Amino acid sequence: MVIRTEKEKEMEVSSVVTNFKDHHIRSDSSKECRWDAEFAFFVLKQCIISRVLMFIIQFVMNVAVTDYPTDAFKGVPIPQVELSQVDRWIRIAFGGLTKWDAVHFLHIAQYGYTYENNLAFFPLFPTLIYSLTLIWSWAVPFIHFSTAVIFTAVTVNFVAFALCGQLLYALLLTLTKSTKLALLACLVFTLNPASIFFSAVYSESVYMLLTFCGMFALYVDPSISFIRYIIASLFFSFAFATRSNGIFNFGYIIFQLMIETIYSMALHKFIWERDCGTVLLKV
Structure with a gap:
């Protein structure tokens, strides 16, 4: 009959406790970095709320503040007689989102690369909004095609930004194994000072969405x-x-x-x- 010493018993108990702690830590870690639909919905709400706030701010500032005259590219002017009342409402609502580089993207989407200074802007975003506009614009003949392109571009960026929030949350769960860090990063993403560029008719939202998709495929x-x-x-x-x-x-x-x-x-x-x-x- 083998009699174990007190030291051997203590070592056995210590080993059991250590194994239990390791299992408990691994269980907590896997639970912490697991996808949570409630948190994902929270990120989605933050993205939507931030876009609504951004829309309100740009609308108020665009109506209240007079634009300074510049020599920036203004695109091909549309005669006012060709625009319906709905066109004017849409252009007033989204006027603050169609300045500066947005004019180039809208011009390329409608007319192609007709000027040398358009070559600085890559083709996927204007091609995307032009193609999507062709799909639905025929059903609303009272809206001018140029106005329909603006509406499509704003909608595409809105959807792309919301998807970016979901992908960023999933990507950071994979990389950091921390729900807290993932949510914090998503909040910073939705409320950062450069957030206006993700709502304006710029290519940032689509570019970020494609980048996050590539990173997710690479690391997940x-x-x-x-x-x-x-x-x-x-x-x-x-x-x-x-x-x-x-x-x-x-x-x-x-x-x-x-x-x-x-x-x-x-x-x-x-x-x-x-x-x-x-x-x-x-x-």
């Missing part, structure tokens, strides 16, 4: 080694077709490939612990 499931790089590359390519700085998004893919070349998350091995063929394939 590391076990899918090959196809996720292709999906991320497609989204980043569309982002590059939206804005010129989208070329830097491919740095995410390059960096991730470098990390996985040095250390395999699936095999839990460093580069010097794997066979040469696998390493060369990664390179």
